[in-house]
Amino acid sequence: MRCGKMAAPAAGTRGGVRRRCQRLLYWVPVLFISSILCWSYYAYVTQLCLLVCLIAYHLFFMLFVWSYWKTIFTLPMNPSKEFHLSYADKELLEREPRGETQQEIFRRAAKDLPIYTRTMSGAIRYCDRCQLVKPDRCHHCSVCDKCILKMDHHCPWVNNCVGFSNYKFFLLFLAYSLLYCLFIAATDLQYFIKFWTNGLPDTQAKFHIMFLFFAAAMFSVSLSSLFGYHCWLVSKNKSTLEAFRAPIFRHGTDKNGFSLGFSKNLRQVFGDEKKYWLLPVFTSLGDGCSFPTCLVNQDPEQVSTPVGLNSTTKNENHLFPPKTLRDSQSHLLTDTQSWTESSANTEKGKVVPKGMSNPGLTVENET
Ligand SMILES: [Zn+2]
Numbered sequence: 001m002r003c004g005k006m007a008a009p010a011a012g013t014r015g016g017v018r019r020r021c022q023r024l025l026y027w028v029p030v031l032f033i034s035s036i037l038c039w040s041y042y043a044y045v046t047q048l049c050l051l052v053c054l055i056a057y058h059l060f061f062m063l064f065v066w067s068y069w070k071t072i073f074t075l076p077m078n079p080s081k082e083f084h085l086s087y088a089d090k091e092l093l094e095r096e097p098r099g100e101t102q103q104e105i106f107r108r109a110a111k112d113l114p115i116y117t118r119t120m121s122g123a124i125r126y127c128d129r130c131q132l133v134k135p136d137r138c139h140h141c142s143v144c145d146k147c148i149l150k151m152d153h154h155c156p157w158v159n160n161c162v163g164f165s166n167y168k169f170f171l172l173f174l175a176y177s178l179l180y181c182l183f184i185a186a187t188d189l190q191y192f193i194k195f196w197t198n199g200l201p202d203t204q205a206k207f208h209i210m211f212l213f214f215a216a217a218m219f220s221v222s223l224s225s226l227f228g229y230h231c232w233l234v235s236k237n238k239s240t241l242e243a244f245r246a247p248i249f250r251h252g253t254d255k256n257g258f259s260l261g262f263s264k265n266l267r268q269v270f271g272d273e274k275k276y277w278l279l280p281v282f283t284s285l286g287d288g289c290s291f292p293t294c295l296v297n298q299d300p301e302q303v304s305t306p307v308g309l310n311s312t313t314k315n316e317n318h319l320f321p322p323k324t325l326r327d328s329q330s331h332l333l334t335d336t337q338s339w340t341e342s343s344a345n346t347e348k349g350k351v352v353p354k355g356m357s358n359p360g361l362t363v364e365n366e367t
């Protein structure tokens, strides 16, 4: 892979310049929102100047800016190093990029990892670009060119990936920007009506009052639908990507595979301590690499319940794999290996065709 990158230096430089220009362009939506925010501050505080409302206004303004800032500048989390292929495995993969060897490499890399989801064909999810076994709910973002933990979507309005590290901030950003717009629209309404009935003195404030109302009303409509959608996603413990394509587990597709019930789903994103729920500080539960699911115990391939795991979790009904996952993985590994061994006898040297294979064996590159 390293050799591949160095093969075309000239094209690389040109591509680098284009990439830098592209990266600058990505900031345009953020600048757009920021300038609207500045202008609305100016228009509201200096032109409208409702003294009684100014305290409430500044509270919403501050929370809006704070959560927006945190959504933009919180770096997305990438899979930890145990998900990456070892140097020796990468070398091996370069020499033999397909067939049995490739599958063997991925199988070995995944055997100690807390992964329960698979690709459409039931193979282990692997990222070609980052050369790693993808953790559950992790996806490769083509804009960031990285694998992002619990990726929700890449948002141009924050020029950042929304994922495990900043999903709470993103939700609060939606909530506070909606409150901000609704507050402006509500307090500006009477002046807006006066504008149309010629009840306002003929100053430049007139136009600010009119546009302030238009902008606030317009953003309120789009934000409320987006915020409503994300509230639904949180209540079901789904990411936007998972809402479009349900996660696939060892036993098959399950659109509610990560759902633990409303209250627990909420806590997954906002944390256990209610006093932090409304503040843009990181309180989400877990490490972003493994997620509790109520499906593992129902998995027909997994006969016994790994007792050691349940003791590590706060809730009794759901499996929350611990970081190292030795226990559960030896359990997963037993399944995989026993199957591998038997398959080696029956299908020696054959590459099992996609879609017809046992989930334990086939490995597919999913980018
Ligand atoms: Zn990747």
Ligand SMILES: [Zn+2]
Pocket: 141, 142, 143, 144, 145, 153, 154, 155, 160, 161, 162
């Ligand atoms: Zn991204």
